[in-house]
Amino acid sequence: MTAPMLEAHGVQVELGGTEILHGADLTLHEGELVAIVGPNGAGKSTLVRAVSGLLKPTAGTVRWSGRDLGSMRGRDLAKVRAFVPQRMPVPTGVTVREAVTIGRSAHLRPLSRLTRADRAGVEEAMDRAGVGRFAERTLTTLSGGELQRVQVAIGLAQEAPVLIADEPTSQLDLGATIGVATLLRELVDHGLTGLVVVHDLALAAAVADRVVVVAEGRTIAAGPPAEVLNAEQLAATWGVDARLSEQDGRTALHVAWLNRA
Amino acid sequence: MRKKSATLLLAALAVLALCLPAGAGAAEAPKRIVALTPFAANTLAKLNKVPVAIGETLGGNERFSPKLRNVRVLPLSHPNGPNLEQLAALDPDLVFSSKTWAKGNQAMEELGIDVVLHDPRSIAGALADTFKIGAIVGRRQYARGLVKSMRVQIAKARKGIAKRPKVMLILGVGRTPFTFLPNSWGGDIVAKAGGDLLTGGVTSNSGFERISDEVVVAENPDVIIAVPHANADDIPSLTDYLQDNPAWSSTNAARNGRIYVSVDNSLLQAGTDIARTIRKVRSAYLKN
Amino acid sequence: MARRTLVLAALLVALAAATIASLALGAVKVPLADTLDILFGSGGSASDRQIIEVLRLPRTVEALIVGAALGVAGAVLQGALGNPLASPDVIGVTGGAGFGAILVIIAFPGSIALLPASALFFGLLAATLVFLFAWTGRNRGGTTKVILAGIAMLSLFTAGTTGLLAAFPERAPSAIFFIAGGLTSSGWRELETVWPYFAVGFLFALALVRPLDRLALGDDVAASLGSKPQAIRLGAGVAAALLAAASAAIAGLLGFLGLVVPHVVRMAGGTSSHTFVIPASAIGGAALLAAGDTLARTLRAPIEMPVGPFMVLLGVPLFLWLLRRAI
Numbered sequence: 001m002t003a004p005m006l007e008a009h010g011v012q013v014e015l016g017g018t019e020i021l022h023g024a025d026l027t028l029h030e031g032e033l034v035a036i037v038g039p040n041g042a043g044k045s046t047l048v049r050a051v052s053g054l055l056k057p058t059a060g061t062v063r064w065s066g067r068d069l070g071s072m073r074g075r076d077l078a079k080v081r082a083f084v085p086q087r088m089p090v091p092t093g094v095t096v097r098e099a100v101t102i103g104r105s106a107h108l109r110p111l112s113r114l115t116r117a118d119r120a121g122v123e124e125a126m127d128r129a130g131v132g133r134f135a136e137r138t139l140t141t142l143s144g145g146e147l148q149r150v151q152v153a154i155g156l157a158q159e160a161p162v163l164i165a166d167e168p169t170s171q172l173d174l175g176a177t178i179g180v181a182t183l184l185r186e187l188v189d190h191g192l193t194g195l196v197v198v199h200d201l202a203l204a205a206a207v208a209d210r211v212v213v214v215a216e217g218r219t220i221a222a223g224p225p226a227e228v229l230n231a232e233q234l235a236a237t238w239g240v241d242a243r244l245s246e247q248d249g250r251t252a253l254h255v256a257w258l259n260r261a
Numbered sequence: 262m263r264k265k266s267a268t269l270l271l272a273a274l275a276v277l278a279l280c281l282p283a284g285a286g287a288a289e290a291p292k293r294i295v296a297l298t299p300f301a302a303n304t305l306a307k308l309n310k311v312p313v314a315i316g317e318t319l320g321g322n323e324r325f326s327p328k329l330r331n332v333r334v335l336p337l338s339h340p341n342g343p344n345l346e347q348l349a350a351l352d353p354d355l356v357f358s359s360k361t362w363a364k365g366n367q368a369m370e371e372l373g374i375d376v377v378l379h380d381p382r383s384i385a386g387a388l389a390d391t392f393k394i395g396a397i398v399g400r401r402q403y404a405r406g407l408v409k410s411m412r413v414q415i416a417k418a419r420k421g422i423a424k425r426p427k428v429m430l431i432l433g434v435g436r437t438p439f440t441f442l443p444n445s446w447g448g449d450i451v452a453k454a455g456g457d458l459l460t461g462g463v464t465s466n467s468g469f470e471r472i473s474d475e476v477v478v479a480e481n482p483d484v485i486i487a488v489p490h491a492n493a494d495d496i497p498s499l500t501d502y503l504q505d506n507p508a509w510s511s512t513n514a515a516r517n518g519r520i521y522v523s524v525d526n527s528l529l530q531a532g533t534d535i536a537r538t539i540r541k542v543r544s545a546y547l548k549n
Numbered sequence: 550m551a552r553r554t555l556v557l558a559a560l561l562v563a564l565a566a567a568t569i570a571s572l573a574l575g576a577v578k579v580p581l582a583d584t585l586d587i588l589f590g591s592g593g594s595a596s597d598r599q600i601i602e603v604l605r606l607p608r609t610v611e612a613l614i615v616g617a618a619l620g621v622a623g624a625v626l627q628g629a630l631g632n633p634l635a636s637p638d639v640i641g642v643t644g645g646a647g648f649g650a651i652l653v654i655i656a657f658p659g660s661i662a663l664l665p666a667s668a669l670f671f672g673l674l675a676a677t678l679v680f681l682f683a684w685t686g687r688n689r690g691g692t693t694k695v696i697l698a699g700i701a702m703l704s705l706f707t708a709g710t711t712g713l714l715a716a717f718p719e720r721a722p723s724a725i726f727f728i729a730g731g732l733t734s735s736g737w738r739e740l741e742t743v744w745p746y747f748a749v750g751f752l753f754a755l756a757l758v759r760p761l762d763r764l765a766l767g768d769d770v771a772a773s774l775g776s777k778p779q780a781i782r783l784g785a786g787v788a789a790a791l792l793a794a795a796s797a798a799i800a801g802l803l804g805f806l807g808l809v810v811p812h813v814v815r816m817a818g819g820t821s822s823h824t825f826v827i828p829a830s831a832i833g834g835a836a837l838l839a840a841g842d843t844l845a846r847t848l849r850a851p852i853e854m855p856v857g858p859f860m861v862l863l864g865v866p867l868f869l870w871l872l873r874r875a876i
Contacts, residue, residue: 084773463851
């Protein structure tokens with residue numbers, strides 16, 4: 001087993017005077033796609049933002065390839081991980097290519113110009129994310145799914161080995177969700193390491209190599225989806241009578257929607 | 262005996278008859294007068310008709326006649342001028358005011374107080390208004406004599422003007438001064454004192470205008486007089502500031518060090534010591 | 550890309566035209582040939598030389614610098630706060646500078662030479678107070694907090710100014726022209742005092758171009774790329790404060806430029822990219838102020854009118870026309 005890319009232990013985070021995470025753990029190995037699931041308000045986003053360096057933990061350790069997060073400067077982190085938020089603000093008059101170029105700026109010194117390598121990197125990021133065909137369109141003209149892909153492209157332009165996405169599909173329709181999910185899976189299959197927060201349990205099961213369950217500010221389970229997302233876990237954590245099943249390449253969550261027990 | 266008492270009675274009646282018109286005339290002249298402008302106040306002092314109250318603007322620099330030393334002072338502020346309640350409490354028959362306090366003047370009229378406005382902006386206007394004030398307060402003869410003697414003194418002050426230097430008279434210092442035009446009080450004083458007022462060919466109803474420094478350079482004044490809103494101890498630093506102004510460095514005034522600062526109100530507001538002001542302007546500034 | 554280049558070219562042409570007009574035109578007619586001779590040669594009469602070298606040239610340069618400074622200050626603030634109504638007034642600079650100037654004009658008239666310094670000091674003080682309030686407590690540096698703190702500071706200093714004017718009503722007319730805003734022909738004297746603040750402000754703004762583009766994609770993306778969003782906002786505030794305070798120190802309170810010029814160039818160029826908007830705002834602001842000032846001192850020559858109405862006259866129709874097309 002190779003050394004993990006990310007190792008986080010006992011992470012505690014306080015927001016606005018309230019402790020959101022009471023000691024969560026997370027490990028990420030190269031080449032795997034990990035999905036973080038859990039009920040609302042469990043602290044999934046907080047955990048992922050904390051390990052990404054967007055939030056400062058009040059306790060616990062976070063190490064990226066052995067380096068302590070606290071000792072890493074912004075530019076160092078940008079070379080190690082790319083963070084894709086759920087929804088970014090959409091400035092007017094900015095084209096897809098320009099936005100992805102901004103993603104590339106992590107590689108640029110403050111006043112230096114774009115090199116040919118940089119421009120090539122931008123094209124490649126757009127191709128990998130499948131947004132090359134509308135590179136000249138402005139962001140305001142894109143649909144939800146297209147915009148999410150562009151956000152992934154911006155992240156890819158950083159050329160970091162790890163892509164972290166916070167609920168990338170929560171606001172998309174079924175078709176767009178499938179598009180983004182397929183994209184993420186393909187990227188990981190081609191060598192990227194992925195960490196995604198996912199709302200939809202069936203999606204998590206279908207897409208991820210490993211699933212981490214976060215509830216009430218703690219990690220309570222981690223492992224392959226079939227193992228972790230069993231009926232007992234679903235009942236204990238989500239309070240639902242449900243089970244996952246996979247058949248013919250389709251993953252489904254069977255739920256007793258009406259609680260007649 | 263009866264003839265003597267009849268004569269006495271007739272004499273008494275005659276005296277009474279003579280007194281009555283005079284008495285009626287005296288009843289017409291206002292008794293309780295309030296003067297809100299220094300011009301009106303000082304004119305009344307000269308006419309020996311001391312008002313019951315005079316106005317003084319907040320932070321103002323007005324000079325008042327020594328005869329007014331013990332007169333009650335009403336502080337004046339925008340927009341009404343005096344505090345109307347204080348004014349009404351004085352129960353005035355007449356208020357001498359100016360256009361500055363237009364809002365207050367209207368309020369006073371509504372209270373039933375007679376208001377007369379004087380805003381002389383020229384020496385001729387000041388002399389005319391001096392007579393008018395005298396006539397209103399029942400000192401017509403006295404006023405006529407006063408104006409005559411003032412004319413004589415002014416003529417004396419204007420005698421023997423040897424030179425007519427070009428003078429720029431500006432209001433305010435720093436940034437964007439306004440030029441006094443001939444139809445302003447200060448402009449008229451300086452012109453009558455022998456100055457050739459620099460105006461750039463501009464006329465304006467208000468008597469002031471902001472003119473370009475380019476015109477100042479082109480017209481090249483011999484003397485520059487600034488009238489800022491400041492105190493006497495500010496004069497040295499203000500003079501230095503004006504002397505150092507690069508814009509005017511090529512003018513005769515700057516090169517000969519003939520830039521002056523005047524902080525009393527003599528050029529800003531109509532006064533009653535006109536001859537003295539002209540003499541001062543001639544000796545201190547125009548040197549003619 | 551082509552559209553942006555076109556707009557930049559048009560702005561540069563406008564700048565050149567405004568600069569030439571500002572140097573060639575004035576209350577006194579100086580033939581263009583003589584003007585060129587004075588500027589590049591050594592000819593001309595003493596009076597004309599004084600007019601061109603001491604009056605018009607410094608004034609033109611001041612118009613260009615102040616116009617550029619206010620345009621950039623507005624662009625930088627609008628980008629950093631993500632709010633189209635942001636302008637240097639919002640961070641309290643204008644209110645503070647106005648108070649500082651009127652304090653000198655009215656209460657310490659003998660110290661008139663210190664007017665630029667006082668305006669600068671109080672302008673920066675006001676901005677510092679705004680940042681202090683906005684950056685402490687909860688939700689540090691949040692846009693709403695900055696704007697509200699700015700409004701509070703503006704109200705505070707405006708009240709102070711009004712109080713001064715009321716306490717010394719006789720002296721109020723001297724203060725009016727500072728409040729109205731406008732340039733003066735007083736040689737290089739004032740620029741000599743404040744040029745370092747312009748220099749630092751412009752350098753800061755230049756360094757902020759890329760960071761502001763990142764910020765436009767949201768705090769999270771900016772953080773992902775290694776930037777600190779709050780540091781960018783603070784930096785933008787500092788740059789805008791320096792540029793706006795220095796501008797107020799020598800040109801009074803000019804409000805229109807900082808708010809409208811960035812919007813005009815954004816709409817004309819069709820982009821919010823700061824690599825375009827910031828330089829374009831500088832050029833556009835410089836051209837607008839130089840043109841407005843030229844009109845203000847030539848239309849009713851030799852009377853000098855305040856520059857504000859002329860900038861509005863030139864800028865508002867263009868702004869409205871672009872607005873119609875954009876929306």
